[in-house]
Amino acid sequence: xxxxxKNNEVAVRENRLGSITAYNGSIKDFAEKxxxxxxxxxKRCFSQSSMCNNMCAIGQLFSxxxxxxxxxxxxxxxxxxxxxxxxxxxxxxxxxxxxxxSAYTCTDMQESDTVFGAIENLKDVIVETYxxxxxxxxxxxxxxxxxxxxxxxxxxxxxxxxIVPVPIAPVHCEGFKTQIWASGFDAAFHAVLKYIVKPAQKxxxxxxxxxxxxxxxxxxxxxxxxxxxxxxxxxxxxLSTSTIEExxxxxxxxxxxSTCGTLSSYLGNGLEQEFGVPFIRSLQPHGIKxxxxxxxKLAKELGKEEEVKAYLAEERRIYLPQIEEFTKKLKGKRAxxxxxxxxxxxxxxxxxxxxxxxxxxxSWHMDDLYDDGTVPxxxxxxxxxxxxxxxxxxxxxxxxxxxxxxxxxxxxxxxTRHPAGMIVWSMKLGIPAYNVRDEYTSFGYVGxxxxxxxxxxxxxxxxxxxxxxxxxxxxxxxxxxxxxADAFFVD
Amino acid sequence: xxxxxxxxxxxxxxxxxxxxxxxxxxxxxxxxxxGCTAKVSIGGRSGYLGTQTVPCTNVGETEVxxxxxxxxxxxxxxxxxxxxxxxxxxxxGCTTEIVGDDIDNVVGTFKDSEKPVLSVPTAGFKxxxxxxxxxxxxxxxxxxxSKRYFGEKIKGLVNIWGxxxxxxxxxxxxxxxxxxxxxxxxxxxNCIFGEYRGIDNINLVPRAKYNxxxxxxxxxxxxxxxxxxxxxxxxxxxxxPIGAHETSLFLRTVGKEFNVDSNLVEExxxxxxxxxxxxxxxxxxxxxENRASSKMFSTVASxxxxxxxxxxxxxxxxLVPSKQYITEGVPEEHYDRIRQYFKEFNYxxxxxxxxxxxxxxxxxxxxNDDYAGTPLxxxxxxxxxxxxxxxxxxxxxxxxxxxxxxxxxxxVGYHGGLKLLEDLYTSVFQKFN
Ligand code: SF4
Numbered sequence: 001x002x003x004x005x006k007n008n009e010v011a012v013r014e015n016r017l018g019s020i021t022a023y024n025g026s027i028k029d030f031a032e033k034x035x036x037x038x039x040x041x042x043k044r045c046f047s048q049s050s051m052c053n054n055m056c057a058i059g060q061l062f063s064x065x066x067x068x069x070x071x072x073x074x075x076x077x078x079x080x081x082x083x084x085x086x087x088x089x090x091x092x093x094x095x096x097x098x099x100x101x102s103a104y105t106c107t108d109m110q111e112s113d114t115v116f117g118a119i120e121n122l123k124d125v126i127v128e129t130y131x132x133x134x135x136x137x138x139x140x141x142x143x144x145x146x147x148x149x150x151x152x153x154x155x156x157x158x159x160x161x162x163i164v165p166v167p168i169a170p171v172h173c174e175g176f177k178t179q180i181w182a183s184g185f186d187a188a189f190h191a192v193l194k195y196i197v198k199p200a201q202k203x204x205x206x207x208x209x210x211x212x213x214x215x216x217x218x219x220x221x222x223x224x225x226x227x228x229x230x231x232x233x234x235x236x237x238x239l240s241t242s243t244i245e246e247x248x249x250x251x252x253x254x255x256x257x258s259t260c261g262t263l264s265s266y267l268g269n270g271l272e273q274e275f276g277v278p279f280i281r282s283l284q285p286h287g288i289k290x291x292x293x294x295x296x297k298l299a300k301e302l303g304k305e306e307e308v309k310a311y312l313a314e315e316r317r318i319y320l321p322q323i324e325e326f327t328k329k330l331k332g333k334r335a336x337x338x339x340x341x342x343x344x345x346x347x348x349x350x351x352x353x354x355x356x357x358x359x360x361x362x363s364w365h366m367d368d369l370y371d372d373g374t375v376p377x378x379x380x381x382x383x384x385x386x387x388x389x390x391x392x393x394x395x396x397x398x399x400x401x402x403x404x405x406x407x408x409x410x411x412x413x414x415x416t417r418h419p420a421g422m423i424v425w426s427m428k429l430g431i432p433a434y435n436v437r438d439e440y441t442s443f444g445y446v447g448x449x450x451x452x453x454x455x456x457x458x459x460x461x462x463x464x465x466x467x468x469x470x471x472x473x474x475x476x477x478x479x480x481x482x483x484x485a486d487a488f489f490v491d
Numbered sequence: 492x493x494x495x496x497x498x499x500x501x502x503x504x505x506x507x508x509x510x511x512x513x514x515x516x517x518x519x520x521x522x523x524x525x526g527c528t529a530k531v532s533i534g535g536r537s538g539y540l541g542t543q544t545v546p547c548t549n550v551g552e553t554e555v556x557x558x559x560x561x562x563x564x565x566x567x568x569x570x571x572x573x574x575x576x577x578x579x580x581x582x583x584g585c586t587t588e589i590v591g592d593d594i595d596n597v598v599g600t601f602k603d604s605e606k607p608v609l610s611v612p613t614a615g616f617k618x619x620x621x622x623x624x625x626x627x628x629x630x631x632x633x634x635x636x637s638k639r640y641f642g643e644k645i646k647g648l649v650n651i652w653g654x655x656x657x658x659x660x661x662x663x664x665x666x667x668x669x670x671x672x673x674x675x676x677x678x679x680x681n682c683i684f685g686e687y688r689g690i691d692n693i694n695l696v697p698r699a700k701y702n703x704x705x706x707x708x709x710x711x712x713x714x715x716x717x718x719x720x721x722x723x724x725x726x727x728x729x730x731x732p733i734g735a736h737e738t739s740l741f742l743r744t745v746g747k748e749f750n751v752d753s754n755l756v757e758e759x760x761x762x763x764x765x766x767x768x769x770x771x772x773x774x775x776x777x778x779x780e781n782r783a784s785s786k787m788f789s790t791v792a793s794x795x796x797x798x799x800x801x802x803x804x805x806x807x808x809x810l811v812p813s814k815q816y817i818t819e820g821v822p823e824e825h826y827d828r829i830r831q832y833f834k835e836f837n838y839x840x841x842x843x844x845x846x847x848x849x850x851x852x853x854x855x856x857x858x859n860d861d862y863a864g865t866p867l868x869x870x871x872x873x874x875x876x877x878x879x880x881x882x883x884x885x886x887x888x889x890x891x892x893x894x895x896x897x898x899x900x901x902x903v904g905y906h907g908g909l910k911l912l913e914d915l916y917t918s919v920f921q922k923f924n
Contacts, residue, residue, distance in 0.1 A: 046569030052526020076503030
């Protein structure tokens with residue numbers, strides 16, 4: 001097994017899951033070469049700024065309601081603390097009072113710290129952070145600088161155990177260690193599993209729902225809660241808005257599900273392996289097939305298949321005719337997708353359900369096998385079922401690569417998810433685009449209907465895109481568009 | 492003493508990449524970790540460039556162990572092929588400087604390339620994004636402008652410096668309005684940041700007759716450098732002119748310093764003040780009713796906004812300052828001079844200045860102070876909840892600025908003052924609905 005909580009840190013995805021960040025081919029080629037392992041990874045001799053694991057790790061831990069973060073690094077690494085209050089809407093939506101302070105501090109490393117180390121100041125900052133905000137746990141995040149100068153982050157735990165009466169959890173998310181920011185999810189969840197989760201005392205009727213901080217746009221979390229109620233269980237949404245106390249009891253849940261395969265591999269499998277909480281392996285709940293597979297596999301685990309089938313039948317009766325009305329209009333429209341590995345494959349399937357033609361999929365990285373040794377479900381589905389052999393590429397937010405592909409393909413619509421600004425590059429080319437920012441955009445039948453409508457309206461009124469494209473230019477030389485997208489791959 | 496950064500209000504020196512992005516068709520090439528660009532892009536918008544199109548070496552384990560010079564060389568070389576830019580500026584981050592990459596040497600190999608390639612060491616542990624801003628401008632002066640002759644001085648041409656791009660939420664509009672004010676005086680403004688201002692504007696910098704710096708401290712090094720290199724005299728006007736009082740003073744000072752006919756200046760001021768007070772007169776009935784209005788205020792902001800807003804609220808609006816908190820990590824050498832600026836209000840009013848980046852302590856002080864009623868807090872997003880806790884009035888003016896969207900507006904000038912009052916009294920109104 002790839003999960004070992006005795007270790008201080010978890011290996012990065014390149015080494016643990018055989019993940020890659022560079023590939024250019026087609027879905028069938030990818031399948032024939034048996035995925036990442038067969039295709040191998042490549043490097044680039046030209047690249048654009050990506051994201052780091054530290055952002056992902058802290059992004060997750062920061063959203064825990066009553067924990068504090070201490071960033072051990074220079075001020076820039078703590079910049080996401082500035083987004084502190086973007087979570088307040090969700091916090092209010094779940095009936096909690098937004099925090100007065102973000103409880104996210106930084107050791108603000110200076111030049112001399114890089115020479116002499118700054119563990120003493122780190123300890124002081126941890127103590128001060130505790131005294132100010134009385135959090136229920138403190139996550140101490142590594143940075144490139146702390147990693148390069150070799151700071152012993154574990155040493156603070158022992159030194160402070162009599163002074164700070166709550167768990168102190170080092171998080172090994174040094175940015176340079178991986179090109180795959182999703183490794184940061186694993187680093188965060190390793191810290192949660194190792195330092196926070198306690199062995200089960202009893203079983204509850206909770207289901208762990210591993211998700212991002214979405215669900216506010218259309219109150220989708222209520223949809224999840226309604227579905228789970230049919231099975232007589234209740235969701236614990238992780239990690240955003242959760243409390244340390246809730247996290248301590250994750251081991252007592254009856255199952256774990258997730259909205260994203262990329263996000264959940266380590267935590268879902270870790271909870272199963274270490275605490276015996278069944279991890280539901282299914283398509284993710286986006287679009288019709290994904291939702292049904294997700295709901296029914298969970299129902300099977302809980303012995304509630306009949307109840308859920310009846311519930312789904314009723315929902316189908318209401319929504320399928322409405323969805324059909326819009327998919328008729330979308331049929332045959334050509335699309336390109338660029339998203340994270342799990343979402344991109346799930347959204348390819350949704351577009352296929354709509355009768356659209358998936359022309360190209362770009363994934364920000366690709367995992368070969370998840371922590372339990374399984375091929376990502378949504379990818380397997382595409383490798384088995386994709387009707388057309390669409391072109392497929394893997395790049396870690398390399399804008400120049402997918403813009404090159406986009407310009408050559410000139411699809412009817414471009415669909416992406418994050419970073420939020422990604423769609424503008426398509427619109428600047430005159431190609432309408434839709435940004436699936438809320439992770440629950442296509443959750444269930446109701447979400448699928450919403451998404452179908454939104455897509456239809458996106459391709460129907462292209463005015464903004466037309467206007468924008470007429471007035472702006474992308475920052476690339478014409479030369480670039482005549483090169484193959486993988487021109488800068490090197491072995 | 493514990494060195495703690497709690498609720499950060501600035502980022503590291505690499506944040507200067509936003510200064511580069513503010514120059515049209517200038518391309519930053521970042522030699523740093525994969526997450527640095529995204530993190531320090533606090534404005535986070537897409538313009539000609541955006542976070543996701545910035546060339547970056549995404550330094551990983553290999554470069555940390557074996558050095559990243561080769562990677563940097565490749566990325567610069569290919570940036571020149573792929574990116575449609577006029578000037579390329581390499582910015583280095585923490586890791587590459589610690590592992591000792593010889594960045595100047597790598598950049599030196601591009602000295603004969605068609606497009607200029609410069610480099611600025613902006614390791615995060617060396618300073619703030621505000622200092623980094625100044626280093627970028629110095630690099631342009633030292634590594635590009637000083638290397639060739641760009642032509643004679645042009646009569647009436649004034650370079651404008653001051654607002655820090657993206658860090659000042661209104662920077663584009665503020666530059667535009669400063670340009671307009673200079674134009675109204677019959678002079679010709681030149682600015683290298685903002686609306687399609689790019690290499691042509693950079694090339695004009697040495698040809699200007701004057702440099703005008705409108706900021707309390709950042710940029711002083713640049714205008715001194717320009718004086719040394721090109722003999723251009725500079726005027727340091729510390730306050731962004733907001734509203735009638737300051738803008739009129741600004742026009743008089745600039746006019747006198749840059750030899751503009753004083754009759755023209757006075758005529759302009761009379762006309763502008765008359766217009767301004769038309770709008771003030773028809774709105775002021777609700778400015779001072781005591782359910783909503785404040786008598787005392789604090790700014791919790793970068794020095795430029797702290798000073799400019801203080802002067803507006805004291806000298807234009809007749810309020811009294813409580814403590815003013817300056818939060819962007821101002822280098823200590825500027826402390827005394829900045830303190831002095833806060834002793835020069837109308838009616839010999841003075842304000843106490845606190846230099847601190849510790850939001851927790853600042854909030855404690857504000858909570859302990861008496862504001863003779865509703866406090867007016869002009870701060871960053873961190874002060875929003877504090878203000879509502881104190882039943883205060885709040886306006887977000889400083890980074891982090893996650894409160895309102897700025898597309899085009901500015902607080903500079905006569906119009907800027909009115910815009911500020913619109914924003915402020917909108918937020919007062921909204922308290923009641
Ligand atoms: S220095 Fe490293 S940890 Fe910090 S933002 Fe950059 S890549 Fe991420």
